[in-house]
Amino acid sequence: MTQVQRQVGLLERDRVEQYGQLARQLEEAREADARLLSTTHSLAGALRSTSARGQWGEVQLRRVVEAAGMLSRVDFVEQVSYTTGNDGDRARPDMVVQLPGDKQLVIDAKVPLSAFLEAQELAAAAADAAGGEAAGLEARHAELLKQHGKALRTHIDALARKKYWEGAANSPELVICFIPVESVLAEALRADPELLDYAFTRNVALASPVSLLGILKGAAFSWRQAVLTDNARELFDLSKQLYERLGTMGGHVTRLGASLKTSVERYNSFVGALESRVLPTARRIGAFDSASLDVVDAAAGGADEPQADVSLLGAARAQRAGSVPAGSGTAASAIDATPRSLTAHELLDGTDG
Structure with a gap:
């Protein structure tokens, strides 16, 4: 126990x-x-402030465009200011997206949320209430959603009056109204089913984060296609330029070939004249030697009647007759289209070393 x-x-x-x-x-x-x-409650109170709501929408917008792979000041510009219309009004959209072909797309991130936030608070309170109190809260919730739809319609009219597209360069006649939360747009469309069509008639496109991401992904793809097109165009221009320069080079080669042919012909003429005209005369001069000249000088000074050496006179006669000693060279060959080869032994001996 x-x-x-x-x-x-x-x-x-x-x-x-x-x-x-x-x-x-x-x-x-x-x-x-x-x-x-x-x-x-603090967040809801902050979002009721126009400035805080605008900053929050801008942050959400930037996150979406960065998720689409775009870079600030390259693919998009924030808070750009310019003049619209003929009255000189200043416009300051939240973002301008750069499109291929020097085109731009304007996006506004401001959206009314006061009625929507109050409706969400009443929905939470109605879930905890019972009986008649719950019914009253639900009726008030439905009324707030209608006010939310009307507020968004009023915002569409305000965007249409600003005409952002008139100040942007080559912008389509359209402005995108970015709604940072999917449920905000869904509740507005549930309260006012014709809201999308009405926005289109006012040149305003309502875009939730998912739909805007699709639009920006399409723009990024267009940029890639534009870069490929530019590269293909540059390649075509370079190919055309190369073809033209090859034609110019062909002309240079043709003229070079003609010059080479003329040079070969003149070289062959030079070699032919050297071997057939110059060298025979040089050979005749080379047949004389100093001993023969001394004999001639002695004979001229020591006898009354000059006596010529028979061999010397024979050699001289042979030279005057144009005969060529054996082994002194061969006859010149016919000139052809290629550089003529040297055949004279005097010239060939000079090339052996």
Whole structure:
């Protein structure tokens, strides 16, 4: 019995300890819920401010365009200011997206959210209420959604009057109204099913994050196609230029060939004249030697009647007759279209070293 009582005491102690831990966890959860509710109310209050709502929309817009792979100041520009219309009004859209062909697309990120946020708070309260109170809250919720649709329609009219496209270069006659949350657009369309068609008639396109991402992805793809087209055009221009320059080079080669042919012909003429005209005369001069000249001088000075050396006179007669000593060269060959080879042994001996 004592053992049983001891065991029961241990169980009771564990139960009390676990109950205390559970109570602390519940208290922490309650505090976390309170902080979350406070943060939610603070966020809702901040979004009711026009400036805070605009900044939040701009942040969401930038996240979408960056998700589409676009770069700031390359593919898009934020908060650009320019003049629209003939009255000199200044326009400052939230973003201008650059499109191929020096075209631009204007995007506005401001959207009315006050009625929508109040409707969401009433929806949460109606879920916790019961009976007649819940019915009243639901009716008020439906009325707020109608006000939300009307507020968005009014915003569409305001965007249409600004005519952002008149100040942007080569912009289509259209401005995109970016709605940062899908449910904001969905609730507005549920309250006013004709809202999309009405926006189109006012040159305004309503775009949620998903639809805007699709538009920007298409623009990014168009940029890639434009780059490929530019590269193909440049390649075509370079190919055409290369073809023209090859034609010019062909003309140069033709003239070079004609010049080479003329040079070969003149070279062959030079070699022919050298071997057939110049070298025979040089050979005749080379047949004389100093010993023969000394004999002639001695004979002229020592006798009354000159006596000529028979061999010398024979050689001279042979030279005058144009005979060529054996082994002194061969006859010139006919000139052909290739450079003529040297055949004279005097010239060939000079090339051996």
